[in-house]
Amino acid sequence: MATQNPSATTDRPEISDLPDRTEAALMEVMSVLDDIGLARGAPDLYLVVSSSGATYLVDTLEETCECPDDEHREVTCKHRRRVAFVTGERPIPGWVKRRKLDDGFGEHVDSEVRFSATDGGVAQARFDDGELTDPEDDPFAVHSDDEDRTKRAKREDMDISFLEKPGRYEVHSASGSVYEADVLAESCSCPDIAERCKHLRRVDIEIRDGLVPRPDGRLPDAN
Template sequence: MSAYDSGALQTAPSTDSIADRTRRALEQYLTVTPDVGQARGAEGIALVTSQSGSEYIVDTLEGRCECRDAEYRDVVCKHIRRARFAMGLDAIPADAVAACDVDPDLGQHCDAELRVAAADGGIIIAGDDGEILDGDDEDVVDLSEEYDEAPLAGTCIAGHERCAGISGMFFGEFPCANCWLYAPDSAHATFHDVGGADE
């Protein structure tokens, strides 16, 4: 996650511009386990464990948490925010990714893919452990003559079903984080020229 670079950010925002609870939700070591204990089998419910070992049941759909911050201040606490980010329900703001030291274990115990809001308003599906296809793969599309680049994967390099891969960027289709990171400059430029993800 810390290696994420949207390619669209002009300047890195200061940590002060990020809501304090959002910053803590992203930076602090909080484990979200949606299928453990009381949360097992309950839709939208997760157990959030802090670094100190405190445990809170969070209802991500109703926006409720057992912590004192949520109960007595009537706010969306860091536990709710962390659970919603980790479970793929909310996109992580692009400015927060740039300004915060995001916990690398964010979403580790959740089945959902993390989502990152791009600076241009789009959403990037932030996959993990992406592997670049080699030139011998049958899914590789050679766009070198048209775009003066090496052959590019015609499908997602990380195998995500909803991602059109690097070559999809040439047609304005928004890629996953892995494809975005490994795409050549010409793919990024063409993506922005065609108005990708403007819908």
């Protein structure tokens, strides 16, 4: 008589119920790099740096990894699984919380992490305070048709503060740089020569969502 798996009776299984390599791919400290060394300019190649400092090249087209586990066993190693998760190729189980994942999960890859939705679908999303934010309610949710600068405007850490009217804002970037963005003149002091840089786009998002004062200096709920 077969023994019943206890996890089969629960709606939200524990991380420990995942296959070992999948659990390692989600929780172990690794950095996935998509634009450095051999991976630079090669959309199918990724460098995965483990916590020990070992570096492996993952080829998503050939479905290979340089690690011994992948080369000598008929398995999908944790490095290939990690790349699939951080690039959105493979959705993370929807019940997996942000606090369970490696702190640097997907930090160096320009892709959207996806979560399996409870209705069987898949949602692109960002992490917010350890919880999955509903893309429909989130002004910073990344959509597949967003331009690259819009994606960066939504993803990157920026602090926006009203500077002076009409329509001038100060943008503190994650790198520590500070820029002035003028939403009326559609200009920014950053080096980006594009018509609308990521800083202007971020300011627009925060104005529309009522996170900063309007260009006239009035608070979002002011008449």
